[in-house]
Every structure is written in C-alpha cells, then in structure tokens.
Amino acid sequence: MINTITLNPSLDYIVKVDSFKVDSLNRIAEERIYAGGKGINVSIVLKNLGVANTALGYVAGFTGDEILRQIESHGVTCDFIKLKEGFSRINVKLKSDGETEINGSGPDIKNEDLKILYEKLSHLTKGDFLILSGSIPNSVPDDIYESIMSSLADRGVEFIVDATKDLLLKVLKFKPFLIKPNHHELAEMFDVELKSDEDIIKYGRKLQEMGAKNVLISMAGDGAILLPENSEAIKREVPKGELKNSVGAGDSMVAGFLCGYLRNKDIDEAFKMGIATGSASAFSEELATKDEVDNLLKQIV
Template sequence: MIYTVTFNPSLDYIVQVEAFQTGRVNRTSSEQLLPGGKGINVSIVLKNLGIETTALGFLAGFTGKEIEERIREYGCRTDFTWLLKGHSRINLKLKSAIESEINGQGPDISEEALMNLYEKLSRLTDEDMLVLAGSIPASLPSSIYQQIMSRLTKKNLKIIVDASGDLLLQVLKYHPFLIKPNNHELSELFDIPLTKEEDYIACGLKLQEKGAKNVLISLAGAGAILITEQGEVIKSKAPKGKVVNSVGAGDSMVAGFITGYLETGNYGHALKMGIAAGSSSAFSSQLATKAEVTAMLEKMENKVV
C-alpha cells in the first residue's frame, strides 16, 4: 500500500475572472472545488493510474468532511485523524490576467492528534511506501518530517520526501528512498544560482552524499534528471504543450515515478512515467488521468538518454 501524509489539507476554490479589478465586484466565468494538498494530489494521481493508496493527515470541521468526500470520489482510501477544533482551510485560487492565491491557515494540530498519526504510521510494513509531501502548519514543529522518519528507522519501508529547505535537509540522514527537489528549490538549498545541467547534477550528488538514495530533479518544462542509488544519471526532456495549470504537476510527477517503479523496477521507466504524469497534469485543468498519461508517453519524442 502507498500511504501519503498531508498535514494541512485544503478545499481549493478555483475561480476564473476574465478581467479582475480590485475595489470592484467581480463575477466568475468558471469555478471549481477540489481537494488540495501535495500528499492528497499524489494519492489521487496514483489511484488514477491504478495504484491503491491511502491518504493520511489531519482534517477538521465541515470543510474537512467535504475534502474527505471529494477524495473518496476519486476512489482513494482515507484514514485521516480528525481534529476536535477549527476547520480545514479553504484556499482561493484566482485565475485572471495575473494569477493570485489566498491560502488559509488551517487548524491547530494537538499533541494528542499527532500521537494518533504516529500510531497509524507504526502499523506500516516493509512492503509499504510512505510519501511525505508539502509544508507544515505553524502548530507543528519544523522537525516533524525528521521525527516521523526517526520513528520508522527500524522498518525497511520506502519513504519519498517532497519538501524544501530544512524540512528536506533534516531527513537526509535517514536515507529516504526518493527526494524530488525542483530547480528553484535546489538553488535555494545551496544558496547559489543554478542554470546549467551539470550544476543541477552536482548539487543532486551532494544531496545523495548526505543520505538520499535517489534524487529526482524537476526542471519544469525542460524535463527532469534522476540520480539513482546505483550512481547512474538519467535525463529526459519534457514533452511540449500548453501549460494550463502547474498546481499539482510536481505531485503528479511523484505519483508517476512511483507507478513506473512499481510496474518494472526500472528507474528509466519510472522517470518517463513521472514526466508524463507531471506534464499531463500541467496541460490539463485537473490532475492527470491514466488515459492522459498513456497518451503522453506515446507522444514523448525524446527518449531517456
């Protein structure tokens, strides 16, 4: 089973306004309500690709109920920890000439609720995979990813971490199976401008030296680079297309990579599946479906080199 953890899920209210103006009443031309959060996105795309998954994390209030219901509509299993106070956040995504976002804070997570999540994670077996993705709310310690991985060190399960900054650096000593920094996050981690392929590879190798087994570097429209635990560097360009919505593309890449790896155990195939899934989501208004990813794989002209 693939488990994902989303600490601060959201109900994303996505609105299109043709010519948004401040200080005036604006009317939408289209609206969407979607469950949001990086781990949740990974679970949805995994299920779309035929992989069973369970979404973990924290929910609260009437918005939490709506989030869970919408996740289940995708066919995903859920085992959230419910908070007694507050409500899960609503994020407003405004699409107009200039895109803007207003993200809610989310509820406070109590120590008791956190212990409940730890107990659920303690049941994972060596055959499971765990995905830790995204930022964390202010009510949790900044070392929460590290604490989770420390508790799971005696298990041999594969853990994927998609986070930035200290959240990522703190877990490297626990040898995550996969980390997925994008080009901007990699530049911020090392506090240097990165523009060349060899620079990305050099920084990826440094993260591997710190403990990561596999390093997947997303380069947005330029494709991705994978540095495997065997020391192989695999590169692939992304297919061309019109970006409709970049939100969730990175999470889709993680889901595609996991799917490709589970299908064949081949890292080259996993990389291609990751890029196909990420591109499919970027070129669509919603997260990638299996049909879209399959079609994208067929269209990809650039083979892994």
C-alpha cells in the same frame, strides 16, 4: 502498501474574473473547488493509475468533510484524523490579468492528535512506502517529518519526500528512496545560482552524499534530471503540449515515478512514467488520468 501524508490539506477555490478591479464588484466567469494538498494529489493520481493507496493527515469542520468526500470520490482510501475544533483551510486563487493567491492557516493540531498519527503509522512494515510531501502547519513541530521517519527507521519502510529546504535536508540521514526538489528549490537549499545542467547535477549529487538514494529534479518545461542510486545521471525532455495548469504537476511526477517503479523495479522506466504523468497533469485542468499518461508515454523516447 502505499501511504501519503497531508498534514495541512485545503479546499482550493479557483475563480476566474475577466478583469479584476480593486474596490469594485467583480463577477466570476468560472469557478472550481477541489481538495488540495500535495499528498492528496499523489494519492489521487496513484489511484487514477490503478495503484491502491491510503491517504492520511488531518481534517476539521465542514471543509474537512468536503475534502474527504472529494478524495473518496476518486476511490482513494482515507484514514484522516478528524480534529474536534476548527476547520480545514480554504485557499483562494484568483485568476484574472494575473494570479493572486490567498491561503488559509488551518486548524491547530495538538499533541494528542500527533499521537494518533504515530499510532496509525506504527503499523507500517518492510516493503511499505510512505510519501511525505508539502509544507507543514504552524501548530506542529518543525521537525515533524524527521520525527516520523525516525519512528519508522528500523521497520524497512521506504520514504519518498517532496519538501523544501530544511524540511528536506534534515531527513536525508534516513536515506529516503526518492526526493523530488525542483531546480529552484535545489538552488535555494544551497544558496547558489544554477546556470547549467552540470550545476544541477553537482548539487543534486550533494543531496545523495547527504543520504538520498534517488534524486529527481524537475525543471518545468526544460524537462527533468534523475540521479539514480549508484548510476549516471539521466536527463529527459518533457512531451509537447499546452500548459493549462501547473498545480499538481510535481505531485503527479512523484506518483507516476512510483507507479512505474512498482511495475518492474526499473528506475529509468519509472523516470519516463514520472515525466509522462507530471506532463499529463500540466496539460489538463484536472489531475492526470491513465489514458492521458499512456498517450504521452508514446512521445518519450
């Protein structure tokens, strides 16, 4: 079974204003509201690709109810913990001459709430995948990912981690099956400037030396580099298309990679599927669908 965790989901409110003016009335030209969170994106795309999975995390209040409604409308099984107080955050993205983001903070998660999550995860066994992705709320310990993986370390669970800097570096000792930093995050982890593919491979290998099995480094329009376990690095270009929305593209790459891997355990085929799926989301206003992914796979040689 595949499980995703989104500790701080949101309702993302995307508005477009023709020419935004400060201290003035602005009329919205276009608006959308959707459930946001990296783990949620992974769950939805996996389901779009025909892979059953369960989404876990925390929700609260009327916004939490809408988040659950939207996730379930995609056919994803939800096992979120409903908090008694507060409400799930609302993130606002204003698109006009530029882009402005305002992110909420989310509800407080107490120790008793964490115990419930650990209880749910205690049922995972060998062969299950757990995907930990995204930032964490201020109300939980900053070693939460490390603690979760430690609690499951002897159960044979495969981990996929998509997080930044210390949140990722501290869990490498648990030998995650896959990690997916982008090239900017990789540079930040080691406080270096990456000037070439060789630099990216060099520092990606350092993450493997620290414990990661497979390292997938996304580079937006410049493609991606995969460092497979016990094999040579592979670089692939992205398919051609018009960039419409970069939100969720990295999460879609993770979902596509796992979907491809589950088919026949072929890492390179998983890589192709990951690139096609990430690109399909980038070329669409919504998250990738199976038909979109299948069409882009034909471009990947």
